[in-house]
Amino acid sequence: MRILLLCSSFNGLTQRAWLELRRAGHDVTVELALSEQVMLEAAQLAKPDLVICPFLKEKVPTRLWQTQRTVIIHPGPPGDRGPSSLDWAILDGEPTWGVTALQAVEEMDAGPIWGYRTFPMPAEPPRKSALYNGPVADAAVELVAEVAAKAADPSFTPAPLDYRRPEVVGRLRPAMRHADREFSWEEPTDAVLRRVRAADGAPGGRALLAGTSVRVFDVYRGPALSGRPGTVAGRREGALLVHTGDGSVWVGHLRRDEPGAVKLPAVTVLGEQAALAEERTGYSEITYDRSDSVGVVSFDFYNGAMSGEQCRRLASALRYAVAQDTRVLVVRGGEVFSNGIHLNVIDSARHPQMEAWVNINAINQVCREIVSCTGQLVVTSIGGNAGAGGVMMGLGADRVLVRQSVVLNPHYRTMGLFGSELWTYTLPRRVGADAAHRLTQDALPVGAAEAAALGLADEVLPGSRLEFERAVLDYAERLAHDAGYGRLLAARRAQREEDERRKPLEAYRVEELAEMSRDMFDDRHGFAAARAAFVGKRKPEVTPAHLAAHRELSGASAGAGVARSHM
Incomplete structure (x- = not known):
């Protein structure tokens, strides 16, 4: 079936939908909903059997849905309507939520229902981004596959929206306003957490901190401290501990509430106002745990972005872990495994090129710490999506384990970079030179199953993130006690020594950095513009050519600048 994905951005959910439909044998093409004219033109060029909108903020043009079967994936249960569904679900503490596939009609979110899924909400209020990329995305991908199957059935008819039906539990809710995002630090910790997480990653909770109007992100429950609400009680690793009405919260990231401001680590945003805060324990982006045989370095960086400071701390943690007497080292990422270097920190620096x-x-x-570890077997645990250098970072391990729902983007080209992270050593070693070239040049997402087939991953494990992490630990324990452990470790050492004789790691690093210096300092491939567009969340001018197959096949031009799109 010929399917057009119409979306506001080619985000993680849309990538998963694209991968799932292609895996099922469908002919899939993508168009960004940049304007009504662009959407109509895309349908005319693609001539799809079905239009699916996995992530669409814009209204579908009347002429499009009247002439093409168009199905919207809405992040709410049947009957839920409005643009702030997840925000309200978190803020109102809904015990159950869902995702609905509905046909586009004139009235938004009011069309006939093709299918739906429901799921329990966590007891602790989730971050909106975690909810969206977790249970919402899982349900949405299932629905996309179901919609494609039903579209191929000529006897299928979607059910009209009927609020008398028991499964239709939602209602029309308004768009969340600025006032709905505001909170006072005098509120209880639970209320602060819920208000901020309902707006994380965008647009953030709204408050005053140290006399500055800010958007607040990335909050965690702190200790039960007494103190004046809204005052800073401490700092650690870029985060601030702030008094609330009945305790405290750790605030990881802030953005000044002014045009052009960028989301950054909280300590960076407040600058001198945070400099005098005392160092506190109780918050850490990086931890180390161990059993008798298995050590685990866990890191959870917000949105998977890794600044220079965070990388130095992680490298130090790895050096410590490597020196322990464990037999297996697990390197475990967080909600997002890693997306490589921290573009927000870079773009906001006084000298971005040097940063x-x-x-x-x-x-x-x-x-280098991962690749060079020869005293233990190394397992990379990729339970969340990864991109660019974040993918390459994980490839230096003996075993790469990925969760079934993970999407990898093993490329740098769309950001105008050659890339480093020793990828010219680790990627061809795993997938071969031809596949490495294709992956880095095609700049397309790779699903978990394809990653395993290519050799990017060794095993794909199902389940939630918690279930996946338990399975990884079980895997690591079995590996540590495997009868052939000594042989496996000896083989790792021998291979590393042979590779080093053939071409030292330092040579790979130097060659990659020579290329990167031209990208970062000479800006030969538009890194500065791509970075600024990403950080500023600028809407692309065109759909990237490598996604819009319908334009390539028709010979229609999508306009200038496609190659520099940051998608």
């Missing part, structure tokens, strides 16, 4: 250079050198050291 980028420092950052890439620091993350290279992390990669």
Whole structure:
């Protein structure tokens, strides 16, 4: 079936839908909903059997849904309507939520229902981004496959929206306003957590902190401290501990509530106002745990972005872990495994080129620690999506385990970079030179099953993130006690020594950095513009050519600048 994916951005959910439909044998093409004219033109060029909108903020043009079967994937249960569904679900503490596939009609979110899924909401209020990329995305991908199957059935008819039906539990809710995002630090910790997480990752909770109007993100429950609400009680690793009405919260990221401001680590945003805060324990982006045989370095960086400082701390943690007497080292990422260097920190620096250079050198050291570990077997645990250098960072391990729902983007080209992280060593070693070239040049997402087939991953494990992490630990324990452990470790050492004789790791690093210096300092491939577009969340001018197959096949031009799209 010929399917057109119409979307506001080619985000993680849309990528999963694209991968699932292609895996099922459908002919899939993508168009960004940049304007009514673009959407209509895409349908005319693609001539699809079905239009699916996995992530669409814009209204579908009347002429499109009247002439093409168009199905919207809405992040709410049947009957839920409005643009702030997840925000209200978190803020109102809904015990159950869902996702609905509905046909586009004139009235938004009011069309006939093709299918739906429901799921329990966590007891602790989730971050909106975690909810969206977790249970919402899982349900949405199932629905996309179901919609495609039903579209091929000529006897199928979607059910009209009928609020008398028991499964239709939602209602029309308004768009969330600025006032709905505001909170006072005098509120209880639970209320602060819920208000901020309902707006994370965008647009953030709204409050005053140290006399500055800010958007608040990335909050965690702190200790039961007494103190004046809204005052800073401490700092650690870029985060601030702030008093609330009945305790405290750790605030990881802030953005000044002004045009053009960028989301950054909280300590960076407040600057001198945070400098005098005392160092506190109780918050850490990086932890180390161990059993008798298995050590685990866990890191959870917000949105998977790794600044130079974070990379230095992670490299230090890895050096500590490597020196322990465990037999297997697990390197475990967080909600997002890693997306490589921290573009927000780089773009906001006084000298972005130098900050980028420092950052890439620091993350290279992390990669080197993983590749060079020959005293233990190393397992990479990829339970969340990964992109660019974040993918390459994980490839230096003996075993790469990925969760079934993970999407990998093993490329740098769309950001105008050659890339580093020792990828010219680790990627061809795993997939071969031809596949490495294709992956880095095609700049397309790779699903977990394809990653395993290519050799990017060794095993794909199902389940929720918690179930996946338990399965990884079980795998690591079995590996540590495997009868052939000594042989496996000896083989790792021998291979590393042979590879080093053939071409030292330092040579790969130097060659990659020579290319990266031209990208970062000479800007030969538009890194500065692509970075600024990403950080500023600028809407692309065109759909990237490598996604819009219908334009390539028809010979229609999508306009200038496609190659520089940051998608």
